[in-house]
Amino acid sequence: MLRRHFLAASALPLLGCQMPSADTAHITGGFTDTGFARGHRLRDTPAWPVPAVTRRTRVLIAGGGVAGLAAARSLRLRGVEDFALLELEDNPGGNSRAGEVAGIACPQGAHYLPLPGDDAPEVQDLLEEFGLRQRQAGRWVYDERHLCHSPQERLFFNDAWQDGLLPMQDVDASTLTQYHRFASLVDKARHREIWTIPRQKSPWTQAKQALAAITFVAYLDANGLTDPQLRWYLDYCCKDDYGAGIATVSAWAGIHYFASRHGFHVPGSEAAEREGLLTWPEGNAWLTRRMAQPLKERLHTGQVVLRVEEVARGVVVESFNTATQQVERWQAERAVVALPIFVAARVVQKAPEFLVAAARRMVYAPWLVANIHIKAPLHDRPGPAPSWDNVLYGASGLGYVDAMHQSLRPVPGPTVLTHYRALGDMAGSRMDGRKFLLERPWAAWREEIVAELAAAHPDLPAKATHMDITRYGHAMAVPVPNSQGEIGFSPSWSGRKQLSKKKQSSLQAGRLHFAHSDWAGYSVFEEAFTLGHLAGRDAA
Ligand SMILES: Cc1cc2nc3c(=O)[nH]c(=O)nc-3n(C[C@H](O)[C@H](O)[C@H](O)COP(=O)(O)OP(=O)(O)OC[C@H]3O[C@@H](n4cnc5c(N)ncnc54)[C@H](O)[C@@H]3O)c2cc1C
Structure with a gap:
């Protein structure tokens, strides 16, 4: 089966009947995200102080998610070592970041990468560089340690686990x-x-x-x-x-x-x-950490990009340094804007028409990721053994992946279950998903998530000790329909003219190169990486 995780709002009442009310007061934890506060400061601050310092670099990359990190790698591949990357969070990786709960590594966002096909040679190349993919006796083989171990996935359906995620148990003709x-x-x-x-x-x-x-x-x-x-x-x-x-x-x-x-x-x-598919205890942060590692002092975290402006002979970028509380100015020859489109439209001065149009049309899905520490193995219901991905039919959340699934320990022990919730269906509804995510207290999420998973694991409330929740207000672009039938950068956009000049060139306006999964119209590693790679190549 293919991509995994779900939310079946229509089936909520069904699950509601199964939810036992669980005692969760002993489960500690809280929210881990800083992005909301920093992002809102960018939105809500009417005037920033004048820059305290001015720095120079050849290429400035704004945003350190997969796309920004891919752009940095691409510059290095072309021999450009003089660049700087500014990232708002304290760690790079964006939606592909990771954390730790009780000493166990776990994803805070993206958790797997399907084996890339020949349409994604740039991604194949990256995997080769990291030793994940090798040519052996004329065939490409992947490092077994990082391929998802069996059993891969199971579904809790009709009160039992079944293999795979497509409901098959007792379904009729x-x-x-x-x-x-x-x-x-x-x-x-x-x-x-x-x-x-x-x-x-x-x-x-x-x-x-x-x-x-x-x-x-x-x-x-x-x-x-x-x-x-x-x-x-x-x-x-x-x-x-x-x-x-x-x-x-x-x-x-x-x-x-x-x-x-x-x-x-x-x-x-x-x-x-x-x-x-490839997966790691820390999810795709295994990849982003390795992409960030060679950047060293060129990586500047805790930097909120405030302004990007093309000037006569280059680009000026201003950012707010959250450590020193000062505004810093950068002068560069070119910039890669690896920011979500809604942020890019806010910070890029005299924004090109295609950016303004894209920002107007963009619909974002908020997401929540809960990492739950479990002190002892859970009892299981009938059916296949605990898998990497465990999904509950009809639940409003997205099941969970087990952070210790790839471990080779002989006996199961404590672990972290990473639970996902996508709130994109609330966009445009009476209840705004982003507001709901931001305002709902952590304890309310704790109760709801524990009760939901307890439908398959009645002993989970007693064995859960801690829950860290990471929230993403604008996690990913939702490929919603529109009357022109356009998604991401479509042929009718003016920016497309530049795209078609060279085969597979980056989206460019003057000295600014745009790269972010938003431009694909939906968000997966391969899209973000390829767009970043092309932007870095063209900015070199
Ligand atoms: C919960 C979740 C689970 C996912 N799971 C998977 C998965 O398993 N596999 C998969 O392939 N994909 C998954 N994705 C999709 C994921 O978004 C992409 O794989 C990829 O990480 C996107 O990278 P990006 O660079 O396009 O965007 P982002 O990750 O959004 O990167 C943008 C970066 O810009 C930074 N930034 C924003 N504003 C500013 C500012 N003003 N100044 C400086 N920096 C700023 C952000 O902090 C961020 O680091 C998941 C996404 C989410 C939210």
């Missing part, structure tokens, strides 16, 4: 028929069109544009795909990759999810195959 019908629709789409990750490596056609203009749920309706199990699974997949479900994302996004990977396969069918 009509459900299976609908699974096969959806599989054949994905197959047809794959034969008619080219689907790639990163998406800019395949042409944007009229057929894709038509899919991008409607919701995925409208597409399912139009094709008579109404089965609740199928819809739950598709909803889960969309929430996992896009932070919002089938009623919010476009049909392009729903099809792209499967067509750009291995298709949609019903277990037991001939073509069924499980996607290989």
Whole structure:
């Protein structure tokens, strides 16, 4: 199966009946995020002091997520060592950061990378550099230690665990028929069109544009795909990759999810195959830490970029240093703006038209990540053994991954379970997801999350000792439908003119190069990395 994690708002009442009220008062913890406060300061401060220092560098990178770090690596690959990277948080990595609970490493955001296909040679290259991918006897092989160990994933469905995430246990013939019908629709789409990750490596056609203009749920309706199990699974997949479900994302996004990977396969069918993936206790921070490591003094954390302006002979960037509480000025020849689009539109002076248009259209999914320390192994319900990814059918959260799954310890012991919640379906609803995330007290989340997981693990409330929660207000771009059928940088945007000059060039306006997964219209490592890599190459 493919991407994993879900939120089935429609099924909330169902789970509500199962939720035992748990005693959680002994579970310590709190919020770990600093981004909200620093980001809001950027938004709410009417006037900043004049810069206390001025520095010079050849290329200034604003933002130290995957895209910014990829741009830095790309500059180094081209021999440009004179650059600086400014990052708002105290650590680089953005959505691919990690933390530790009770001495156990765990992701605070992204937790896995599917094995990249040949459409992502830049990512393949990175994995080779880190020794994860090697040529052996004419074949590419991946380091077994970092491939997700078996068992990979399981679903808590009808009061028992089942292997894989597509509901199969006791489903009736009509459900299976609908699974096969959806599989054949994905197959047809794959034969008619080219689907790639990163998406800019395949042409944007009229057929894709038509899919991008409607919701995925409208597409399912139009094709008579109404089965609740199928819809739950598709909803889960969309929430996992896009932070919002089938009623919010476009049909392009729903099809792209499967067509750009291995298709949609019903277990037991001939073509069924499980996607290989890389994962680490600390999630994708394993990658971002290694990308950041060679930057040394060129990495400046705790720096809130306030202003980016192209001037006569270069670029001026101003940032607020959270340690010294001073504003600092940078003069550079070029800048890579590896910031989310809503931030870029705020800080870039005389913003190009394509940036203004993108910021206006952008819909963001808020996310929450809870890392829960468990002092002893959990009792299990019938079915397959504890897996790396453990999902609860019909829950409003996204199940959990086990941070100790890759460990080779002979006997299970304490661990950290990383639980995910995507709140993208609340965007535009009466209850604003971002406000809800920001205002809801930590203890309310603690109670809700523990009660939800206790449906599958009744002993979890007693064994949980600590819960750290990381919140992301604007975690990722949601590929919502729009009447023009556009997502990310689309052909009709003015910025696209620059894109088409050179094959696969970065999105550029004068001396500014834009790189962030937002520009792909959805957020995965491969998109962020490739955009950052191209921006660094063009800024070198
Ligand atoms: C909870 C969660 C789970 C995910 N899981 C996966 C997964 O398992 N696999 C996967 O492939 N993808 C996953 N993703 C998607 C993830 O977003 C991408 O993989 C990738 O990390 C995005 O990188 P980016 O550089 O495009 O964006 P970001 O991570 O948003 O990086 C932008 C950076 O800019 C910084 N910044 C913002 N404003 C300023 C400012 N004013 N000044 C200075 N710096 C600033 C931010 O702090 C951040 O570091 C997940 C995302 C979330 C939120």
